[in-house]
Amino acid sequence: MIDRCxxxxxxxxxxxxxxxxxxSVILVCCNVFANAQTNYTWNGNTSTAWNIATNWTPNGIxxxxxxxxxxxxxxxxxxxxxxxxNNITFTSGTLDLGNNTLTANGxxxxxxxxxxxxxxxxxxxxxxxxxxxxxxxxxxxxxxxxAAITITKTTFQxxxxxxxxxxxxxxxxxxxxxxxxxTITNSGAGYILLGNGNADQFNxxxxxxxxxxxxxxxxxxxxxxxxxxxxxxxxxx
Numbered sequence: 001m002i003d004r005c006x007x008x009x010x011x012x013x014x015x016x017x018x019x020x021x022x023x024s025v026i027l028v029c030c031n032v033f034a035n036a037q038t039n040y041t042w043n044g045n046t047s048t049a050w051n052i053a054t055n056w057t058p059n060g061i062x063x064x065x066x067x068x069x070x071x072x073x074x075x076x077x078x079x080x081x082x083x084x085x086n087n088i089t090f091t092s093g094t095l096d097l098g099n100n101t102l103t104a105n106g107x108x109x110x111x112x113x114x115x116x117x118x119x120x121x122x123x124x125x126x127x128x129x130x131x132x133x134x135x136x137x138x139x140x141x142x143x144x145x146x147a148a149i150t151i152t153k154t155t156f157q158x159x160x161x162x163x164x165x166x167x168x169x170x171x172x173x174x175x176x177x178x179x180x181x182x183t184i185t186n187s188g189a190g191y192i193l194l195g196n197g198n199a200d201q202f203n204x205x206x207x208x209x210x211x212x213x214x215x216x217x218x219x220x221x222x223x224x225x226x227x228x229x230x231x232x233x234x235x236x237x
Contacts, residue, residue: 044073174198185209193217
């Protein structure tokens with residue numbers, strides 16, 4: 001004869017195990033939803049404020065895990081506080097950083113046309129960074145760390161710091177204007193090449209640091225490159 005107490009204990013333990021399992025499933029689902037990635041596109045339907053949900057498609061405010069696309073909307077986009085996002089694609093329009101810092105921590109940063117102004121833009125640890133295709137204006141401080149980077153047809157109005165870390169060979173076709181101090185460092189195993197076919201213009205100090213195992217090529221395949229400031233080349237052994 002089976003003791004009723006044993007049956008009760010078995011059923012109680014079984015209930016507890018099922019409860020723990022259900023709780024675990026709920027927590028996992030919550031964690032998945034909490035870390036879901038959303039692709040937001042600026043529309044500016046309500047105002048110029050970055051942190052208003054109806055200014056984005058879909059409705060919401062981009063956060064650390066989200067990808068952002070900036071295009072010409074009903075209004076320009078204004079950042080109200082320091083903000084971190086994942087990937088960024090910038091195809092047109094104007095982003096005013098409002099003297100704040102926007103950080104993109106994702107693998108891809110692409111800037112085709114448009115303007116970023118008034119603040120600091122930081123690209124941290126990207127796999128690929130592409131700046132310029134149709135006269136982009138970077139009217140802000142810019143800090144880029146990326147495995148691969150190309151810069152073309154872009155006007156840099158402020159201090160610009162670029163560090164290449166990867167093994168790819170990156171060729172930029174020129175037509176860039178650097179009005180602020182420029183520092184380019186190649187710490188990777190592939191080369192970075194500027195001015196391939198079209199001249200660049202350097203209107204302030206320009207410093208090129210080669211600390212990796214490859215090269216930095218400046219004014220590589222173009223004539224009439226302009227250097228209006230002190231230009232320094234530092235090569236590690």
